[in-house]
Amino acid sequence: MKIAFSTSGENLDAPLDGRFGRASKFILYDLEKEYFEVIDNQQNLNAAQGAGIQAAEAVVRAGANGIVTGHCGPNAYRALCAAGVAIYNCEAPTVAAALTAFRAGVLLPMESADVEGHWV
Amino acid sequence: MILAVASGKGGTGKTTVSVNLAQVFGARVQLLDCDVEEPNSHLFLKGTLRESEIAAIRVPEVDESLCNACGLCSKFCQYHAIALLGATPLVFQELCHGCGGCEKICPRGAISEKDRRIGVVETVEADNVTLIQGRLDVGVAMAPPLIRAVKSRLLGGVSAILDAPPGTSCPVIATIRGSDLVVLVTEPTPFGLHDLKLAVDMVKELGITFGVVVNRVGIGDDRVHRFCGERKIPVLLEIPDDRRIAEAYSRGELVIDALPEYRSRFSTLLWNIKELRGKKRGANHVRS
Numbered sequence: 001m002k003i004a005f006s007t008s009g010e011n012l013d014a015p016l017d018g019r020f021g022r023a024s025k026f027i028l029y030d031l032e033k034e035y036f037e038v039i040d041n042q043q044n045l046n047a048a049q050g051a052g053i054q055a056a057e058a059v060v061r062a063g064a065n066g067i068v069t070g071h072c073g074p075n076a077y078r079a080l081c082a083a084g085v086a087i088y089n090c091e092a093p094t095v096a097a098a099l100t101a102f103r104a105g106v107l108l109p110m111e112s113a114d115v116e117g118h119w120v
Numbered sequence: 121m122i123l124a125v126a127s128g129k130g131g132t133g134k135t136t137v138s139v140n141l142a143q144v145f146g147a148r149v150q151l152l153d154c155d156v157e158e159p160n161s162h163l164f165l166k167g168t169l170r171e172s173e174i175a176a177i178r179v180p181e182v183d184e185s186l187c188n189a190c191g192l193c194s195k196f197c198q199y200h201a202i203a204l205l206g207a208t209p210l211v212f213q214e215l216c217h218g219c220g221g222c223e224k225i226c227p228r229g230a231i232s233e234k235d236r237r238i239g240v241v242e243t244v245e246a247d248n249v250t251l252i253q254g255r256l257d258v259g260v261a262m263a264p265p266l267i268r269a270v271k272s273r274l275l276g277g278v279s280a281i282l283d284a285p286p287g288t289s290c291p292v293i294a295t296i297r298g299s300d301l302v303v304l305v306t307e308p309t310p311f312g313l314h315d316l317k318l319a320v321d322m323v324k325e326l327g328i329t330f331g332v333v334v335n336r337v338g339i340g341d342d343r344v345h346r347f348c349g350e351r352k353i354p355v356l357l358e359i360p361d362d363r364r365i366a367e368a369y370s371r372g373e374l375v376i377d378a379l380p381e382y383r384s385r386f387s388t389l390l391w392n393i394k395e396l397r398g399k400k401r402g403a404n405h406v407r408s
Contacts, residue, residue, distance in 0.1 A: 047200075048199075049199060049200065049215050050199055050200025050201065050212070050215050051200075053200040053203045053212060053215075054200050054203075056203070056205060057194070057203055057204075057205060060205055075212055075215075078210065078212075079203055079205050079210060080205070082205045082206040082210050083205035083206050084206065
């Protein structure tokens with residue numbers, strides 16, 4: 001199972017980015033093999049619209065089964081639901097802390113978008 | 121003649137210039153309020169609503185029984201309005217610009233188009249002025265298609281004044297594209313100058329003849345005038361900073377009615393516009 005974490009860095013000590021669509025990177029962590037890869041999301045930072053949708057496409061294409069992020073808008077939520085990918089809210093400061101929380105089973109899947117579109 | 125009234129900065133007096141100019145035009149004229157997010161020209165004209173039509177854009181609809189999830193539509197759409205994440209593409213209607221590309225690119229004919237309402241186009245008759253205005257629905261962010269719908273109502277052979285939205289982005293381009301002449305309304309302040317420069321670059325890029333109206337002369341400084349002088353940009357009219365003009369505006373009155381001494385200024389503006397247009401046509405004629 002692979003989980004994508006929104007972040008601004010390239011390792012587990014990097015901060016967890018509260019934004020999904022406009023996070024600059026995703027760390028895709030493989031829970032079975034215990035390794036991760038970095039997915040670039042730079043192209044979406046300045047997208048006029050549809051950043052959440054495109055980010056959803058990128059993480060789904062990379063094989064993510066779940067997303068851990070701060071917040072998720074309506075379009076990204078709809079896109080990820082269609083792909084059958086669960087989204088988990090997390091306020092942990094770093095990717096490592098979010099990973100620990102996910103493993104401990106304390107993160108619950110979101111049941112709807114929690115912010116409006118174009119939330120900053 | 122199609123004349124567009126634009127500005128970089130908002131609140132410089134586009135509507136004041138447009139409605140007063142329409143009223144001194146002296147012949148039948150069409151006034152198009154292309155500021156579809158907040159049309160207000162109608163406040164200054166007493167007329168009757170002749171027509172109200174719903175404006176829509178064409179958005180895609182996917183027939184899941186025909187779709188084989190090839191993803192071409194999703195790759196094609198630059199606005200991410202159609203995305204392939206599950207078995208069939210998802211459509212995000214509010215992001216769709218209505219270009220029709222996804223329907224054309226689909227190899228299996230699985231995409232058809234349906235109307236999505238974005239606003240209304242209203243026609244008001246007020247004596248010599250036919251006002252055509254767009255009114256974008258609340259929550260819709262897609263102004264250019266509605267602006268194009270307003271402009272599609274233009275009758276050939278009758279002059280038109282296009283009241284543009286402020287700024288220099290897509291809605292303004294959609295308004296001024298195809299016009300014969302652009303009047304840029306500004307004010308002699310640092311903000312006015314800054315945004316005037318952006319507007320000048322935009323109009324030059326489109327290759328349209330233009331001149332400037334300086335409103336609220338007396339405030340700020342002389343940098344707008346110096347800029348126009350250095351760039352050889354014609355100043356077609358100066359409107360002084362007169363509190364009574366703002367008061368008339370706030371009551372929905374035309375300046376030329378409330379303060380008749382200004383009528384001649386707007387007639388002069390019209391004359392200057394016609395002369396500028398004549399000059400350019402003459403120059404083009406000589407060149408060709």
